Amino acid sequence: MRRPALTAALPPPTAQQRRGVLRDALGIGVAVGAYGLSFGAAGITAGLSTLQTCALSLLLFTGASQFALVGVLGAGGSAVAAVASALLLGTRNTLYAVRLSSLVPQAGPRRLVAAQLTIDESTAMAIAAPPGLAATGFWSTGASIYVLWNLATLLGAVGAARLGDPGVLGLDAAVPAAFLALLWPQLRDRGLVAVAVAGGLIALVAVPFVPAGVPVLLAGLAVVPLLVGRRR
């Protein structure tokens, strides 16, 4: 839910509200940890080492981009296609950061840390927090997810590395289901469903004709008609 910009007239947040925000931040961190477990396993399944998988969670730290990178690499795609997919998925973080920079302004080294913690969940919590608690929501959610996401990635990667052949365990089937679970909450209206269907179809049609990884990039074209349609 969007709230109006803060004004001096608003009462300061109560201790109860602050505790509520911190509790939510921890809860989201635990829930996102589940994604981290499956990301760790997905990295190993795709042929990355445990160290490479953990490096992605520490450095890239944005779930959909991480899944895309290992998904494309695991399917035999080139490093360029994998990085391009990851970065296209990461562009929304730029818009989140624009919103956050006015909501919870940061300067100096803190801005670098804030940038790294700029993801879907921390942005959503900063926007949804009660008046005066946007910064608390952002930092507590970002920190909670950063810690738990990285711990879970390590657990998932070590676990998958010990389990052996991913195909036998169906781990390769877990990856498309993970992408579907990431996509699901975003299908909020018919236009978005249409974009998803078009993106999926474009990718499938392209599979026989282009190298692995490229079909996913071509699917980005699915958004073009909607952008042109919005021209005024």
Added chain:
Amino acid sequence: MIWAAVLAASAGGFALKLAGWSVPARWLAGERLQRAALLLPVALLAALVAVQAFAGDRALVLDARAAGLAVGALLLVLRAPFLLVVVGAAVTAAVLRAV
């Protein structure tokens, strides 16, 4: 080569985040730019679902992954949590391959 991809994506991903914190907001305020950044993940994630479930070596294939995805979709409709969706898909594929 994997390390190069890991580090390049990480550097690029951080640059995308930092850019939003650093450039004047009006540079990125265009309506079409905003929509593109919100629609792109939807198209790309759907493509990743399709490719990861149905793509083989330059060909479309129907195997246990598709059954796993179907079970995952069913679990999502039933509002199951993320971990259950992923495990359900994996177990389905593993069982189909074992029989």
